[in-house]
Amino acid sequence: MTIKLTPRLTSSLLAAAAFTVLAGASSAMAQSSDKTFALSNNYAGNSWRQAMIKSWEDGTKAAVAAGAAKSADAFTTGENSPTEQAAQVQNLILQGYNAIVLNSASPSALNGAVKEACDAGITVVSFDGVVSEPCAWRVAVDFKKMGVDQIDYLAKRYPNGGNLLEIRGLAGTSVDDQIHAGLAEGVKNHPNFKIVREVQGDWTQTVAQKSVASVLPSLPEIIGVVTQGGDGFGAAQAFEAAGKPLPTIIMGNREDELRWWKQQKDK
Template sequence: MRLPSALVCSVALSLLAWSGLASAAGLDELPKDIQQRLYNKDMLDPQQPIGPSAYRDWKAPRKAPWTIGYASSYAGNTWRAMAMDRLQNVIIPKWKKLGLLKDVLVTQSNLKDSVQIQQIRQLVDQGVDAIIVCCSNPTALNQSVKYAYDKGVPVFSFTGYLTSPYAVNSSNNYQLGGFQVGSALANQIGGKGNVLVVEGIPGTSGSDSQDRGMKAGLASHPDVKITGDVAGMWTDQIGQAEVQKWLATHPGKLDGIVVQSAAELGVLRALQQSGRPMVPVTIGGETGALCYWRKHPEYLKEAYQLWPPGDDIELTWNIMMRTLQGQGPKIQSVLVDSVKFTFDDVKKRMGEDCDENSDKWENVGIENWGGTDYLDQFFLRPADPEKYKP
């Protein structure tokens, strides 16, 4: 059946108007400096969702106090422990006192997508008002995210993204951060030499983005050669074991190691136990690794914190609370800058009596990791979420 020409024209004009609105919404509404710094296509994971948020005009079906679900994918490393510590000992008491939180229900899937999918559905069926997920496969959860959305439950992903249009993501720009880390290591070794790459958990968006960026940073120095690639699984014990095995089977010259936290402490131990020279190892936020640098001032020139655990979970929590309050996120992914550490920064944070075996983390502070004024720029109706009255 042919449509009348007038109707065709009308539909076409409507689609053009809609597409114009869509292109103007979201990314284009952010300040230009943020767009250029954190959303530059040359330094952004090509799968990172940056379209208009599905929650721009959304309102929570129920009034506060709210019940929140945390569908965690893994609990087996120090980073997850520190994130949970901030949640349980700072965030939950604070928001209960504000009268905006009733309870938090926590599940663990131990890196099994099928289990996490089922747990998300169970949390929705139990009546939670929003769900937080962490560090997950970028596509595996999409159907469960849509299930939650259809039931009026938004899903918030931190430390990595979900590709579902019904998720809100928050993190560092990991591809850019990885490039900064890779470039710093290349500069540290004089722009030439053999480098071992220690990935995180392959298949997760945060790990894959960082890995791509780190390798691009190394590749920007043509005389740097990647001679090995192992998976540290964001866990010190695994990173140590994998690097020990690699060192035992690759006796050739090694000039540096680029590693994703949380595994740098294990990688340092592997080097120390190997009897090889202590070549530069990139350091993120692990306190024990930073302490090694504190006691060896010439070891590194700089380091980058890409995911302070306590600050990361508090960032997504604040985005979630603003969304539940109807502030309207502009864009699917809220990205923040890496934080650079120099030796002077480390010296200020810890004394010479620090513990090289500490499995704690150095956070940078929520105001330095997407604070109130920064987040205001990502919402259509920004307001201090702690002053919200139901």
């Protein structure tokens, strides 16, 4: 079962949506006061993921206090490793959790562990980084459209097109794959644009800044930077530090990105 949501959801709304789906996923979960829930998260290295974990903790703490759940624990793997996260899910099965909410390191590499959980009678809901195993629920955002929309916007602003730099997200995740696919489709629809270089940003300002800075000396003139969120401010810092003119940078909604955008607007 797949439930589709808008790309503009905040971390708190997305985590809340996943927990809501989990609570009503089956009639067996309708009476959940004695049920145990677990969050399996593959990564916590940026502010969005930190906010997501905080949202889970706040929401589930209230649910436990209200008697809607017996417990709701959060677990995060250290290195965005599908193998490590699959082992984590298998441990959650052995620990006897009734339901697992999953932000997955891979759309397919965890399918075996997810199927084991389903076969054990455990309800599994994946969100953000979703899994393709049919037995799991998926709270899915149309991330591909997010990529297409970026190129559509730039096509309106720059009718003659131009070169673009792409900052990618966390390697191997469904989110990164889908946004990248959307950008590729957007460029196909507007062939006067060309993505001349890709760098990894991991949805993190510091990683994006370092990656962009490393390619600036060899980069041809570009008119825009297409991103995945959390990386736009890092790109801006890299251009400013190198003394290069700022291209149009697609920003996310992180606090540092919005603060920098306002500073540019107020100049």
